[in-house]
Amino acid sequence: MTDIWEGLLHAFRMLLALDPDLVEITFLSFRVTLTAVVIASVIALPLAALLVVRRFRARRAVIAILNALMGLPPVVVGLIVYILLSRSGPFGVMGLLFTPTAMIIAQVIIILPLIASIAHQSLRELWSDYHDLLISLNTTQRQRIVTLIWDGRRALLTAALAGFGRAIGEVGAIMIVGGNIDHATRVLTTAIALETGKGDFALALALGFVLIALAIMVNIAIHWLTRTETEGRW
Amino acid sequence: MGLLPLVAEGAMVRRRGKHLIGPVDLKLEGAGVTMVVGPNGSGKTSLLSVLHGTLRLSGGDVRWACPLDEARKKQGFVFQTPKLLRRSVRDNLTYPLILLGVAKSEAREKAAEWAERVGIEHAFMQPARILSGGERQKLALARALIREPEVLFLDEPCSSLDGRATREIEEILISASNAGTRIMMSTHNMGQAKRLGDEVIFVLDGKLLEFRAAGAFFEAPETAQARAFLRGDIVE
Amino acid sequence: MRILLGALFTLLFMVNAWAQDMKLAVTTSFHNSGLADILLPAIEADTGIRVQLLVVGTGQAIRLGQAGDVDAILVHSRTAENAFVEDGSGTHRREIMYNDFVLLGPQSDPAGIANSQSAVCAFQVIAGKKATFVSRGDESGTHKKELNIWALTGYNPADFESWYRAVGAGMGGALNIASAMNAYILSDRASWLNFKNKGELALLFSGDQMLFNQYSYLPVSPDKHSHVNHNLAVQLEEWLVSDRAKQLINDYQIEGEALFVFNAVPE
Numbered sequence: 001m002t003d004i005w006e007g008l009l010h011a012f013r014m015l016l017a018l019d020p021d022l023v024e025i026t027f028l029s030f031r032v033t034l035t036a037v038v039i040a041s042v043i044a045l046p047l048a049a050l051l052v053v054r055r056f057r058a059r060r061a062v063i064a065i066l067n068a069l070m071g072l073p074p075v076v077v078g079l080i081v082y083i084l085l086s087r088s089g090p091f092g093v094m095g096l097l098f099t100p101t102a103m104i105i106a107q108v109i110i111i112l113p114l115i116a117s118i119a120h121q122s123l124r125e126l127w128s129d130y131h132d133l134l135i136s137l138n139t140t141q142r143q144r145i146v147t148l149i150w151d152g153r154r155a156l157l158t159a160a161l162a163g164f165g166r167a168i169g170e171v172g173a174i175m176i177v178g179g180n181i182d183h184a185t186r187v188l189t190t191a192i193a194l195e196t197g198k199g200d201f202a203l204a205l206a207l208g209f210v211l212i213a214l215a216i217m218v219n220i221a222i223h224w225l226t227r228t229e230t231e232g233r234w
Numbered sequence: 235m236g237l238l239p240l241v242a243e244g245a246m247v248r249r250r251g252k253h254l255i256g257p258v259d260l261k262l263e264g265a266g267v268t269m270v271v272g273p274n275g276s277g278k279t280s281l282l283s284v285l286h287g288t289l290r291l292s293g294g295d296v297r298w299a300c301p302l303d304e305a306r307k308k309q310g311f312v313f314q315t316p317k318l319l320r321r322s323v324r325d326n327l328t329y330p331l332i333l334l335g336v337a338k339s340e341a342r343e344k345a346a347e348w349a350e351r352v353g354i355e356h357a358f359m360q361p362a363r364i365l366s367g368g369e370r371q372k373l374a375l376a377r378a379l380i381r382e383p384e385v386l387f388l389d390e391p392c393s394s395l396d397g398r399a400t401r402e403i404e405e406i407l408i409s410a411s412n413a414g415t416r417i418m419m420s421t422h423n424m425g426q427a428k429r430l431g432d433e434v435i436f437v438l439d440g441k442l443l444e445f446r447a448a449g450a451f452f453e454a455p456e457t458a459q460a461r462a463f464l465r466g467d468i469v470e
Numbered sequence: 471m472r473i474l475l476g477a478l479f480t481l482l483f484m485v486n487a488w489a490q491d492m493k494l495a496v497t498t499s500f501h502n503s504g505l506a507d508i509l510l511p512a513i514e515a516d517t518g519i520r521v522q523l524l525v526v527g528t529g530q531a532i533r534l535g536q537a538g539d540v541d542a543i544l545v546h547s548r549t550a551e552n553a554f555v556e557d558g559s560g561t562h563r564r565e566i567m568y569n570d571f572v573l574l575g576p577q578s579d580p581a582g583i584a585n586s587q588s589a590v591c592a593f594q595v596i597a598g599k600k601a602t603f604v605s606r607g608d609e610s611g612t613h614k615k616e617l618n619i620w621a622l623t624g625y626n627p628a629d630f631e632s633w634y635r636a637v638g639a640g641m642g643g644a645l646n647i648a649s650a651m652n653a654y655i656l657s658d659r660a661s662w663l664n665f666k667n668k669g670e671l672a673l674l675f676s677g678d679q680m681l682f683n684q685y686s687y688l689p690v691s692p693d694k695h696s697h698v699n700h701n702l703a704v705q706l707e708e709w710l711v712s713d714r715a716k717q718l719i720n721d722y723q724i725e726g727e728a729l730f731v732f733n734a735v736p737e
Binding site: 132137143 | 319320
């Protein structure tokens with residue numbers, strides 16, 4: 001119990017002092033995860049909409065695969081990305097291993113199925129509302145996808161947030177592909193693992209509280225952003 | 235190029251071995267309002283959908299006087315329960331125009347015009363979901379009319395509305411008809427069919443049993459089933 | 471919205487590689503000692519090289535070097551190092567310094583190893599009493615050292631029962647577990663002194679020659695991996711064997727104890 005209390009105090013002290021190392025790893029955590037969420041969403045959301053509006057043959061298979069991939073162990077993703085990006089691997093020449101880019105790639109793979117799956121659920125509901133009208137208006141497939149994504153944007157934002165939550169707290173994969181290099185690829189979660197390894201539970205906990213605070217702040221910011229939006233309100 | 239006449243030849247729809255409608259042969263032309271009547275489950279909705287082109291044919295043919303892509307842009311459809319977009323009243327109205335590539339400012343002007351015409355301008359910037367049942371259907375109707383369609387299909391649009399809302403909808407339809415829109419509308423309300431109809435189609439069990447001038451149909455139905463239906467008997 | 475997107479793309483494509491960056495794989499035990507925090511700033515000040523440390527077990531460090539994912543490695547497992555040079559992955563092996571391993575256990579020392587003659591004797595006592603023992607079990611240099619000692623005792627860890635816990639964790643993780651289980655464990659001295667969760671654990675045995683731990687520096691061969699930054703790796707080696715490094719390494723202390731002994735020989 002005293003460890004938790006000490007951790008909280010320590011977190012406050014570091015935040016008040018704007019500890020430069022803390023700022024650096026927090027910013028990197030934020031940057032890597034946000035980038036991964038944006039990339040994953042750009043792919044996952046239209047994919048989810050396409051799966052809803054179009055009845056192609058492999059549709060069910062794709063949905064089943066997405067749902068299965070949602071449970072993909074991050075460590076395995078990390079290992080596979082590691083092997084692919086290693087200098088002796090197929091993409092080795094790009095020199096991406098142990099860079100933030102490698103961490104982003106791993107996170108995109110981890111959260112893409114999650115975002116696509118949640119988005120698919122909510123868009124399916126919206127589509128059952130919109131189906132008749134959009135068919136009647138003779139919309140093109142592209143127009144249907146755009147309409148669904150726009151009108152379902154709140155639910156889709158929730159899907160993206162779920163992805164953010166999973167990615168920001170992820171440690172297994174980014175530890176492997178990032179290497180937890182100080183001032184280069186160290187993020188909050190890998191720093192927590194490191195400090196735990198050193199037995200410095202107070203510092204590890206302090207970092208943990210910063211991580212939690214970051215996740216909560218992003219949620220609040222998104223919530224506030226959607227509240228202030230009045231145009232085209234439903 | 236005009237849309238009409240609309241010609242259906244042996245048009246028919248089967249789904250999972252079940253016969254939904256047809257074979258239907260009909261020719262829709264001229265002006266005015268055609269009412270589709272018949273008992274529940276007789277195929278009124280299917281008939282409208284087949285002509286509108288949203289129900290895929292299993293056989294036969296439905297042809298307009300112009301290419302299909304053109305034809306679809308000049309038709310409107312109003313559903314029994316209003317299908318509203320999760321947007322503001324204004325954005326519901328502009329949506330069909332935006333799809334056609336109309337500029338946003340122009341679409342919004344037209345939307346304001348139509349909102350006023352159907353009497354929902356008070357909620358113009360509000361989410362469409364706050365509208366009452368009658369207002370929703372008026373919005374759906376305005377959204378169908380905003381493209382100034384040559385042909386408008388309506389599937390029992392007043393079935394769950396009170397008298398006042400029904401009268402308002404009918405007034406809008408009459409003025410649309412006077413402005414030259416060809417209307418085809420199903421109803422289970424014989425009073426409404428008599429009030430609005432120039433022609434009547436009587437549907438039973440997926441088949442068109444009668445297609446005649448409204449006055450003639452109500453005074454002297456040709457088929458025994460239509461006579462029984464108008465008497466108020468249960469027909470199967 | 472557009473501003474937001476613009477900001478995101480800036481984040482995405484921010485360049486973060488320095489021309490003077492090199493990657494060095496080191497063992498957890500070296501990193502946990504805290505010596506890196508003294509050496510890295512001095513290296514950057516003297517040579518301009520920013521050393522990016524990948525802190526892994528010796529096994530993975532060797533793999534990283536073989537794959538060409540790092541420019542050099544600093545490890546402590548002579549057999550693996552020799553193999554690394556022989557298979558052409560490394561240009562050569564340069565001894566830099568050594569520290570030592572210590573045998574830790576519960577303060578009460580239930581097995582009674584504190585007065586053992588040698589490390590091998592202490593291990594024999596532990597196995598004989600079946601006292602709980604935590605092994606790294608991760609192919610690290612420390613783990614290999616432990617296995618070497620077991621080999622001399624006549625016992626085979628494969629036959630051990632549940633008192634022998636191979637945890638598959640880094641030094642810190644293994645120490646956390648040993649602390650929680652009140653178990654015996656072999657650790658490098660530096661990790662132990664820097665460890666903050668000691669609990670009931672105490673240093674029970676040290677000083678045997680057998681427990682000395684030689685660190686060597688091996689640049690990755692540019693012949694095998696043309697992209698490695700061999701120039702920086704050579705520059706770093708020159709610095710590591712310099713008098714400046716010697717002073718910093720020999721003077722490094724934790725709680726008044728010197729940890730490392732510099733023993734690089736000039737070429």
